[in-house]
Amino acid sequence: MNDTNSELLAALESADQIKVGDVVTGEVLAIDNDNQAVIGLHTGEEGVVPAREYSDDRSVNLADDLKVGDSIETVVVSNVTSDKEGVAYLLSKKRLEARKAWEKLSFAEGDVVDATVLNAVRGGLIVDVAGIRGFVPASMVAERFVSDLNQFKGQDIKAEVIEIDPAKARLILSRKAVAAQERAEKLQEAFSRLAVGEVVEGTVARLTDFGAFVDLGGVDGLVHVSEISHDRVKNPADVLSKGEKVNVKILALDTERGRISLSIKATQPGPWDEVAEKAPAGTVLEGTVKRVKDFGAFVEIFPGIEGLVHVSQISHKRVENPADVLKSGDKVKVQVLDVKPQEERISLSMKALEEKPANKREDHEDSNGASRADVAAYQQDDEGAATLGDLFGDKL
Template structure:
């Protein structure tokens, strides 16, 4: 064979040789039991496209997508030649589409783009931007800490392009700046609609040790732990659950700081609402001493309702220090003196239920004073004395 013919054959063989990175087009020969498409190539060899290299959809069934005879364009990932099965290649339709997307990139660093969240992983979100796979680090997902990234899965988001490196197929995005802008716009809209004092419906978005954040339709307001219930609440999670729908009252709107203060307990009947009706002045009740102060004792007469027994109302006897006669936990009977539900104040008395002692003799030598009885007795004594002397000295003067 001439040298020219040898060079021609070598060129033809070289032209038919498939290399990693080549784009090939083949015909679907079968869909095997491993959910792979077997592709017949122009060289007479075969390639396979696994489901994972066909689409990002992990649940895809290639039998529903392809049929025998369909034409498939893919990129060669590797040569998987074996002695038993001969020459075969691992192909990827998904990566070819990504390559084309990179070649036709229509955005630059700093642009805000629409992205589809494909998956949530430990470090952030994997997204698709017009066929280009990108990554949103967890610290750039929102303008506040997000504990559950799965809430973004399969959702469309807007994000800002932070870094593009086509040679490494690297695309980094941030939703944080966009989220801050969106929140500012939502807050402005909310402040224009909401009014201090009105009651609105919301959904518990997240719980913390100090309260609950309630979603009012795109913006969150805080229900401080002290505003959750009329009863004492130690942990908001004990009485509220995430996703629960609640009625809240707008307590304050701070547009400068972007804060909305809410109250759940303000929408519920309070223990003081029926106090004036159930315990008017003169009512006798049994209560428990909760706290003892220098000026008196606080006694709980209903759950969550405490009244003050002033030191002057503890006893008819003079009390220097309430703690000398009362301690926390004591059960006592009290009489209602005055009720002011609007001020959440109720005045109580213990001495009103005690029998008022008779006035002690004021002729006691200790105080140097004389009672009326003493004065009367003294006068009588004077009269008696005078009569006796008159009798004694009668007729002698």
């Protein structure tokens, strides 16, 4: 074989060689048990397309999409064996589609694009934008910190293009600015349809130590912990759960700060509504001491209803400090002195249920040796011959 023929043969062999990055078309030979498509190439060699290189859908079953004999176009990712007699290649359909999408790029930095969230990872969201794989960092997902990014999986979102680098197939986006604009628009719409004093239905969106945020249809309002129930609530999560439907009353609409204040307890009958009927003045009840102050003790007589036993109403004996005779948790009997439901005030007495001791000053003798009782008895004597001057002499 002369040199010319050798060079021609070498050129033909070189033309038939498959290199990483080449786009190749092959025939589906089989779908193996590992959910991989075995592809026959024009060189007589074989390649494989794993499910992960076929689609971003983790649950895809290649047997549902492909059948033996189908023609498929892919890009060569790498050699998976060095066996010269049967070189096999790792092929990818989704990377080829991404390459084509980059070639047809139709947006630029600063544009707002539609994206589909493919997956949530520790650092943010992996999204698809017109066939191009992009990334939304966790700090750019929302205006506030989002602890659970999985809630965005499968959602269609709008995001601003922050960085594009086709050479590195790098696409970075931000949903934060777009979310802020969307929230502003929704708030404006909400302020136009909501009115202070109105009762509406909402959904508990998230819970915090200081209250619950309720979704009113695209915008959240805050139910402060003090507005959740007429009973004392320490932790909102004890009485509410995410996704729960609740009725709320609009307390305030702050257009300047973009805030909506809500109340759940304002939609429910209050414990004071019937207290005047349940406990009129003179009623004797058993209660529990809740708090002890210098001026008296607060006693819970019904759930959520506390009345004050003033220090002067604790005992007939002089009480300097209520804490000397009462402590939180004590069970006591009290009598209702006065009820003011509108002011949410009720006055109670413990000493009213105690036997009043005899007046010591009336029983004791005065400083001259004669008791007031003796004097009274004497004054009522029929004969009345003696006078007070007789009894006390010139000391009177």
